[in-house]
Amino acid sequence: MTQESVPTTEELATAGVRLEIHGALARITLARPERHNAMTGRTWTALAHIGHTLSRSVRIVVIDGAGASFSSGIDLAMFDPAGGLPGEQSLLQRLLSESDDSATHASLDADIASYQAGYRWLRRPDIVSIAAVHGHAIGAGFQLALACDLRILAEDAQLSMREPALGLVPDLTGTKPLVELVGRSRAIELCLTARTISAREAHELRLAELVVPNAELDGAVTDLVDALLATPAGAARATKELLGQAGENSLEEQAAAERAAQIERLQAMAQRLPE
Missing domain, CATH: 1.10.12 (Lyase 2-enoyl-coa Hydratase; Chain  A, domain 2)
Structure with missing residues (x-):
């Protein structure tokens, strides 16, 4: 464990995240249900903070979403040139207000790298990460599921890589696992059409290890966690x-x-x- 302090419940709540640790299991819940768990820079830095400070006794990390969806993706207020999120300048505001292009590029590069850190630790060899997905997993939400080692989907899950349709690219470490799982050609089709993938198709494309009825999602995750913890x-x-x-x-x-x-x-x- 690093010297960095563990994030408080209040700090995580501000970022729209909940953390519960029960022995070797950590459960991270995206907790902005009123916004369908749309994510912000604070969300990603909070995820990174959890990864940096997580006890080494934790072996399994489960990520789920509160309310009707896993995550609707990035909060589009991050790109609003007229505003942004409370306490945060929007990315476009920064580009419009800063005259030094090289300094702005370096600053944005550092910011995006810090956001990616919230996803990258989920691949660590000392943990197994599981995404428990129900409802929508769009853009950044889809990429968060892809950052996990394993994905269990409820039957109502709908996945979409929406960034290209918004004039952006997937930049939260999602392109590599997507190509590894479905192949380059299918990844191109999924990203550049930004179409919605049903739970059934996701399973056929190897994007999910298991699809279960919505009412059985929690039980399926518990069974998988128990089986994983049985291995030394x-x-x-x-x-x-x-x-x-x-x-x-x-x-x-x-x-x-x-x-x-x-x-x-x-x-x-x-x-x-x-x-």
Whole structure:
């Protein structure tokens, strides 16, 4: 755990996020139901803050949404040239008000990187992240689901990569997992049409591990969490790390990585044996 302080309930509430930790399970809930859990810069920095300070005893992270939807995506007030969100200048306001293009570019690059940090930690090898999706998961919401290792969808789930239709690009780390899951051609079609994907099609495209009736979503997540926690933590972490590098490694490199990981696991087991 880093020296950074754990975010308070009040700080998270301001960002539209709730956090509950029960032993090895952390549940993060997007909690702006009146806005269909639309996300802002504060939401993403709060997610990053949670990741930076999360106890190392946590092995499973579940992300869900309060109310009728998982998330309707980015709060469009972030792009309102006439205003923005309370206490936050809109991105377009900044571009219009700042005359130094290079400084503005560097500032926006840093801001977007800080937003991406709210998604990137969900891929850490020491945790398994699960998106429990119901209702709409649009744009940034879709990308948050893609940032998770596993996705369970309720039957009413509807996914859409809406950014290109708004004149933007998906910039919250969603393009890589999307291409890895559905292939480049299908990813192009999904992004550039911004069409809505049903839960059934999402499952067919490998965007979801499981689709269940809405009333069974919580139970399905609980069953998955229990099954994941039944695997020893060290073996789970080492295996996830191996699987994470398999796509980039040659067979020879992956075989060597497997040998190294197995020797480490055997040494750990031997250290626990009585002398």
